[in-house]
Amino acid sequence: MNPKVKIDKLNVHFGQTHAVKDVSIDVPENTVTAIIGPSGCGKSTMLRSLNRMHDLFPSARVTGKVLLDGGDIYDRKVDPVSIRRRVGMVFQKPNPFPAMSIYDNVVAGYKLNGRVKKSDADEIVETSLRRVALWDEVKDRLKNNSMELSGGQQQRLCIARTIAVQPEVILMDEPASALDPISTLKIEELIEELAEKYTIIIVTHNMQQAARVSDYTAFFYMGDLIEWGETKKLFTTPEKKQTEDYITGRFG
Amino acid sequence: MSNHTGDLTISQPPGCTENTVTNETPPAPIASTKGLNADLVFKGVTAAFAFSILVILALMALEMVKESLPTIKAFGWEFINSSDWNPVQDTFGALPYIWGSVVSSILALALATPLSVGTALFITEIAPRKFGGVVASLVELLAAIPSVIYGLWGVLVMAPWLQQTVQPFLIEHFGFLPFFQGAPYGVSMLAAVFILMIMVIPIITSITKEVLLAVPQSQREAAIALGATRWEMIRMAVLPYGRSGILGAVILGLGRAIGETMAVTMVIGNTPQISLSLLSPAYTMPSVIANEFAETTSKLHASALMEIGLILLAVTLVINVMARLLLWGMTRQAAGGAK
Numbered sequence: 001m002n003p004k005v006k007i008d009k010l011n012v013h014f015g016q017t018h019a020v021k022d023v024s025i026d027v028p029e030n031t032v033t034a035i036i037g038p039s040g041c042g043k044s045t046m047l048r049s050l051n052r053m054h055d056l057f058p059s060a061r062v063t064g065k066v067l068l069d070g071g072d073i074y075d076r077k078v079d080p081v082s083i084r085r086r087v088g089m090v091f092q093k094p095n096p097f098p099a100m101s102i103y104d105n106v107v108a109g110y111k112l113n114g115r116v117k118k119s120d121a122d123e124i125v126e127t128s129l130r131r132v133a134l135w136d137e138v139k140d141r142l143k144n145n146s147m148e149l150s151g152g153q154q155q156r157l158c159i160a161r162t163i164a165v166q167p168e169v170i171l172m173d174e175p176a177s178a179l180d181p182i183s184t185l186k187i188e189e190l191i192e193e194l195a196e197k198y199t200i201i202i203v204t205h206n207m208q209q210a211a212r213v214s215d216y217t218a219f220f221y222m223g224d225l226i227e228w229g230e231t232k233k234l235f236t237t238p239e240k241k242q243t244e245d246y247i248t249g250r251f252g
Numbered sequence: 253m254s255n256h257t258g259d260l261t262i263s264q265p266p267g268c269t270e271n272t273v274t275n276e277t278p279p280a281p282i283a284s285t286k287g288l289n290a291d292l293v294f295k296g297v298t299a300a301f302a303f304s305i306l307v308i309l310a311l312m313a314l315e316m317v318k319e320s321l322p323t324i325k326a327f328g329w330e331f332i333n334s335s336d337w338n339p340v341q342d343t344f345g346a347l348p349y350i351w352g353s354v355v356s357s358i359l360a361l362a363l364a365t366p367l368s369v370g371t372a373l374f375i376t377e378i379a380p381r382k383f384g385g386v387v388a389s390l391v392e393l394l395a396a397i398p399s400v401i402y403g404l405w406g407v408l409v410m411a412p413w414l415q416q417t418v419q420p421f422l423i424e425h426f427g428f429l430p431f432f433q434g435a436p437y438g439v440s441m442l443a444a445v446f447i448l449m450i451m452v453i454p455i456i457t458s459i460t461k462e463v464l465l466a467v468p469q470s471q472r473e474a475a476i477a478l479g480a481t482r483w484e485m486i487r488m489a490v491l492p493y494g495r496s497g498i499l500g501a502v503i504l505g506l507g508r509a510i511g512e513t514m515a516v517t518m519v520i521g522n523t524p525q526i527s528l529s530l531l532s533p534a535y536t537m538p539s540v541i542a543n544e545f546a547e548t549t550s551k552l553h554a555s556a557l558m559e560i561g562l563i564l565l566a567v568t569l570v571i572n573v574m575a576r577l578l579l580w581g582m583t584r585q586a587a588g589g590a591k
Contacts, residue, residue: 051477097474097493099493099495108478112488
C-alpha cells in the first residue's frame with residue numbers, strides 16, 4: 001500500500017540552525033504515527049513542515065520532499081492554502097477564536113469554502129462536535145462564547161474545528177500537554193477513534209501516550225531521525241541503543 | 253556578644269548614627285532603617301506629585317464651572333440649543349460650534365479609520381519586518397509635527413487646491429447632494445475634515461499596530477492551519493481578536509480630533525453656521541475660544557467661552573475614559589486568552 005504521507009529526505013534550516021536533518025518516514029493511511037524525542041529535537045519543526053506552516057516564517061528553509069498521495073506539497077505549483085485544507089493541525093495550547101461562539105468556531109474553517117447554507121452548517125457543527133464527544137456538553141449553549149469552556153473542552157473544540165474542514169491528515173502538536181489527566185484521557189480516546197477516518201501524526205513528550213495511541217513511532221534526537229517503526233516493536237525491541245536509553249528513561 | 257554588636261556598627265553606613273541615638277536597643281534592623289526612611293520619603297514625594305495632578309484637574313474643572321455660572325444661569329439648556337451667538341447683544345448659543353466640532357471630528361475619523369487600520373495591518377501582517385518598522389516610525393513621525401505646520405500647509409497649499417480642483421469637481425458631479433452645494437471657498441468644513449484626518453492617522457495607526465502585535469501568534473496559526481489565506485486570517489483571527497482595542501484607538505483619535513485647535517482654526521473658515529454642505533465654512537468649539545478669548549466684550553461673553561471650554565473638557569474626558577476602558581478590556585482579554 002502506498003503511504004498517505006511520504007517524507008523524503010526532509011531538511012529544515014532556521015538561519016544557521018539545522019533543525020531537521022535528512023528525515024525520511026512513510027506514514028500509512030488511517031494510522032496514528034507518534035513522534036517522540038527530547039525537547040528541542042526538531043519534532044515539532046518536522047510536524048509543521050508537513051502542512052507548510054513554516055511558510056509564515058521567512059527565516060525557515062525547507063528542502064526535500066513531502067509527498068501527500070504521491071504529490072509533493074513543496075512543488076512550486078502547489079498552493080499552500082490548498083495543502084492546509086487537506087492537512088489540518090491541532091496545537092499545543094487550545095486556541096479557539098475568543099471573539100466567536102462555540103458554533104462559529106466549529107464552522108470557521110468550513111466557511112472559508114464560500115457561502116454556507118444554515119442547514120449544512122448546523123449539520124457540520126453537530127457531526128463535528130459529536131465526533132469529538134463534545135456535543136452533549138455544549139448542545140444547549142452553542143451560541144455562547146467559546147472561552148467559557150474548560151481547557152480540555154477547548155482543545156476538543158479545536159479538534160472539531162479541524163475535522164469540520166474534512167481534512168485527510170491531522171497533525172497534532174502535543175495536543176494534551178496543557179491539559180489535566182482526565183482531559184488527556186479523553187483526547188487519547190478521541191485520537192484512536194479519529195484514526196478510523198483520518199491519518200494522524202502526533203508529536204508527544206509523553207512516551208506512555210505514544211505507546212497507548214500510536215501504531216507507528218518515530219524517535220528523534222537532535223534533529224536526526226534515530227529510528228522509526230511499529231510502536232510495539234520500537235518500545236519492546238528497539239534497534240538502536242539511543243532509542244533504548246530514551247524509552248527506558250536513561251536520558252531525555 | 254560584644255563582638256557581635258561591634259560587627260553591626262561597622263556594617264552601618266555613617267549617615268545612620270542619628271537613628272542609633274533615638275533607639276534604646278539597636279539590634280539587627282538598624283542597618284536597614286536608612287533605606288526605609290528614604291523609601292518613605294520617596295513614596296511621599298511621588299505620591300504628592302501624582303496627587304497634585306488630580307488636584308490641578310479638579311481645581312480647573314471647579315474654576316471652569318464657577319466661571320461659566322453666569323451663562324449657565326442666563327441661558328440654561330438654551331446655551332447648547334441655540335445658534336444665536338452675538339457678543340454685542342450679549343446673547344450666546346453654542347450650537348454651531350458643537351455642530352462644527354462633532355461633524356468635523358466624526359467625518360475625519362470615518363476617513364482616517366480605514367486608512368489607519370490598513371496601514372497598521374500592512375506594518376504588522378504584510379510588510380517584511382524591517383520595512384514595516386520603517387513605515388511605523390515614519391507614521392509616528394507625523395504625530396510629532398506641530399499642528400500649526402499642518403494648519404499652514406492646509407491654508408496655503410490644501411485650501412487653494414480644494415478651491416480650484418476638488419470642490420468644483422464635487423459641485424459639478426455631486427452637486428445634487430446637499431453635502432456638496434454652494435460656492436467653492438477652499439477654507440471649509442471639508443478642509444477641516446481633511447486636516448483632522450491627516451492628524452489623527454498617526455495616533456490610530458500606532459495604537460492599532462500595538463493592538464495587532466498583541467494578538468497571539470497561536471490565533472494566526474489557528475486560522476492558517478484551517479486553510480485560510482492571509483486576508484482570511486486577518487478577517488477571521490486578527491481583527492476580531494483586536495476589535496475592542498482598535499475601537500479604543502479610534503476613540504482616542506476622536507479625542508484628539510475634537511480638541512484640535514490651531515490647524516482647524518486656520519482652515520475651517522470660522523463662520524458660526526450649521527450647514528449640511530461640506531463646502532461651506534464652519535466653526536468649532538476650540539476655534540471660537542482661541543479666536544475670541546483675547547477680545548471678550550463682556551463678563552457674559554467670557555463666561556460663554558468658559559462654558560464652551562467646560563463642554564469640551566467634559567466631552568474629551570468622557571471620550572478618553574471610554575477609550576481607556578476599551579483598551580484595558582483588550583489587554584485583559586489578551587492576558588486571559590493566554591492561559
